[in-house]
Amino acid sequence: MPRVYLETFGCQMNELDSQLVSSQLRTLGYTFTPESDQADVVLYNTCSVREHAEQKVWSRLGELALRKARQPALVVGVLGCMAEREGEALIKRMPVVDVLIGPAELDKLPGLLDNALRTRASLLSDETVQELAATPEDEKPDVSRLRSARQVALHGAGSHGTTNRRSSTLAAAADSLELLDLSRATSPDDHQGSAYVRITRGCNKFCTYCVVPFTRGAEVHRPPGHIIDECKRLADAGVIEVTLLGQTVNHYRFEHDHAVTIDGLIQPQKGRAYTHKQGVHHDPYKLAKGEDVTSFADLLFQIHEQVPAIKRLRFVTSFPRSFGDDILQVIRDCPRICRYLHVPAQSGSDTMLKAMNRGYTVAEYLEFIDRARQFLHQPEIDRPLTLAGDIIVGFPGETDADHQATADLLRRVRYKNCFIFKYSPRPGTIAEKNLVDDVPDEVKRRRNNDLLNLQTVISDEVSRSFVGQTLEVIVQGLSRREQKAARRAETAGACSTGASGTSLTIHGKPASASEHETTVPTDVPSADSAASRHAPVQLQGRTEGDLIVLFEPPVGVDPRDLLGRIVRTRIESASALSLFGTPV
Numbered sequence: 001m002p003r004v005y006l007e008t009f010g011c012q013m014n015e016l017d018s019q020l021v022s023s024q025l026r027t028l029g030y031t032f033t034p035e036s037d038q039a040d041v042v043l044y045n046t047c048s049v050r051e052h053a054e055q056k057v058w059s060r061l062g063e064l065a066l067r068k069a070r071q072p073a074l075v076v077g078v079l080g081c082m083a084e085r086e087g088e089a090l091i092k093r094m095p096v097v098d099v100l101i102g103p104a105e106l107d108k109l110p111g112l113l114d115n116a117l118r119t120r121a122s123l124l125s126d127e128t129v130q131e132l133a134a135t136p137e138d139e140k141p142d143v144s145r146l147r148s149a150r151q152v153a154l155h156g157a158g159s160h161g162t163t164n165r166r167s168s169t170l171a172a173a174a175d176s177l178e179l180l181d182l183s184r185a186t187s188p189d190d191h192q193g194s195a196y197v198r199i200t201r202g203c204n205k206f207c208t209y210c211v212v213p214f215t216r217g218a219e220v221h222r223p224p225g226h227i228i229d230e231c232k233r234l235a236d237a238g239v240i241e242v243t244l245l246g247q248t249v250n251h252y253r254f255e256h257d258h259a260v261t262i263d264g265l266i267q268p269q270k271g272r273a274y275t276h277k278q279g280v281h282h283d284p285y286k287l288a289k290g291e292d293v294t295s296f297a298d299l300l301f302q303i304h305e306q307v308p309a310i311k312r313l314r315f316v317t318s319f320p321r322s323f324g325d326d327i328l329q330v331i332r333d334c335p336r337i338c339r340y341l342h343v344p345a346q347s348g349s350d351t352m353l354k355a356m357n358r359g360y361t362v363a364e365y366l367e368f369i370d371r372a373r374q375f376l377h378q379p380e381i382d383r384p385l386t387l388a389g390d391i392i393v394g395f396p397g398e399t400d401a402d403h404q405a406t407a408d409l410l411r412r413v414r415y416k417n418c419f420i421f422k423y424s425p426r427p428g429t430i431a432e433k434n435l436v437d438d439v440p441d442e443v444k445r446r447r448n449n450d451l452l453n454l455q456t457v458i459s460d461e462v463s464r465s466f467v468g469q470t471l472e473v474i475v476q477g478l479s480r481r482e483q484k485a486a487r488r489a490e491t492a493g494a495c496s497t498g499a500s501g502t503s504l505t506i507h508g509k510p511a512s513a514s515e516h517e518t519t520v521p522t523d524v525p526s527a528d529s530a531a532s533r534h535a536p537v538q539l540q541g542r543t544e545g546d547l548i549v550l551f552e553p554p555v556g557v558d559p560r561d562l563l564g565r566i567v568r569t570r571i572e573s574a575s576a577l578s579l580f581g582t583p584v
């Protein structure tokens with residue numbers, strides 16, 4: 001069977017999509033390789049949120065064009081937001097691409113890939129391959145006659161996104177994509193203790209800078225029964241941490257009467273008001289709608305109660321508006337729900353928030369942060385809420401005063417980390433069409449650095465506040481230091497001990513794959529300090545509040561036995577990005 005190399009760009013939603021398509025391809029017999037050069041099929045799951053992410057893909061495709069001249073049987077696929085946004089224009093610019101699939105059509109990948117492989121194989125007889133191989137590089141013919149191998153699945157017409165999907169009134173159940181989530185493999189090898197579960201696809205917010213509503217389409221909420229079942233299956237496979245995913249998770253709302261049954265898979269459940277030791281949770285929707293809606297608070301509560309094997313339940317991303325007390329109350333009352341919120345402000349200036357169409361003011365954002373902190377402030381259990389945010393600098397019209405207002409917001413909120421992005425106009429978005437990108441790049445860069453430096457000081461202080469505490473850490477794998485050392489040792493062909501001899505990997509957010517992670521300076525120890533391969537192996541895990549903890553396993557413990565487990569760790573020291581601890 002063909003070997004596949006799959007590279008993922010962008011957000012956690014893309015990471016999940018990649019996991020789902022790879023588990024589907026594995027079921028069909030495809031194997032995967034971590035080395036692009038050894039693959040028969042190269043797939044890029046792309047992101048369009050910022051131009052930078054797209055540029056990386058263009059340059060990878062340029063390299064593949066050269067390679068395809070040497071390896072004409074190679075099949076290249078572009079999946080995800082860039083495929084949807086660019087449409088067939090992408091193939092015009094990069095004829096090397098055989099398969100183009102938007103994020104709303106990923107379930108079609110196996111069929112289209114199979115077609116592309118068969119067509120390519122039939123077009124490339126043995127003779128052609130030999131002939132091409134024997135031809136000198138600079139005389140190789142154009143392989144464009146193989147273009148008929150192309151397979152395309154886009155929800156819209158491409159060309160800067162689509163609104164077709166928006167006009168459809170698909171219930172989640174009728175959405176063929178639902179089958180992709182439902183068919184996910186839950187083997188223990190795939191998860192290493194931690195997994196993402198999608199609750200909502202798409203977005204309806206139309207923030208003026210954002211391409212997501214165009215590429216991922218209208219908001220569709222998955223039926224709660226499916227989500228809970230998926231959590232149960234993951235828990236049975238050893239998953240102890242689940243991260244629920246959606247662009248605006250707190251707006252999750254499933255209307256049961258609208259559910260459609262397909263293949264008997266859906267068992268519509270009536271939403272129920274529920275009671276808890278702290279009293280009845282109020283759902284504002286429910287009051288208006290009767291009892292046939294499952295709200296986000298309901299969903300969290302139901303997963304917590306029905307799947308106790310999940311020791312940590314978290315969710316991203318929250319939208320600052322309409323985050324009801326009912327959700328905060330469920331977080332407070334359910335010990336296995338993490339006290340961690342990723343709730344992007346985007347700016348600390350009301351003028352900018354208005355221009356971004358965010359639908360809240362700075363005062364309203366701060367009111368929410370204060371309310372969340374107050375609700376979850378329980379000194380007796382010492383589980384403080386940690387916050388993460390996103391900020392865009394250099395949005396059209398942003399003045400120095402707006403920028404200072406954002407710096408004030410960072411000082412006031414005190415995120416444990418904040419992702420800071422330079423505004424990048426995205427074709428087809430409202431801001432790109434109507435606003436002039438008038439903040440010069442050097443000003444964007446300066447503001448970006450200003451905020452990064454400020455946030456580093458704040459992150460450092462937040463991290464230090466944990467020194468002396470004993471925290472539960474879910475072990476994800478080798479620290480970045482170890483991964484780098486392992487890669488170096490591999491490149492050098494060195495015979496090494498310790499980390500590089502293990503097969504541990506970082507699950508979830510690979511150190512190098514997340515753009516987010518590169519937005520603040522790294523504090524990983526220098527290459528030299530990691531050079532000694534006789535040093536004890538260093539592991540990485542995360543706390544309930546999503547802080548990274550680095551530690552060495554106790555003497556005599558095989559690090560592989562700790563993977564995906566909770567280890568109680570005493571925090572000895574801290575830096576802006578990491579806590580350093582010792583297992584107790």
Ligand code: 5AD
Nearest residue numbers: 049209210344390391421422423424
């Ligand atoms: N330019 C810069 N940053 C952007 N984001 C979304 N669109 C853009 C853009 N056009 C950022 C927002 C969002 C995060 C995922 O990416 O901060 O929360």
Ligand code: SF4
Nearest residue numbers: 203205206207210212
């Ligand atoms: Fe984009 Fe705004 Fe939707 Fe987030 S809420 S995905 S920033 S449109």
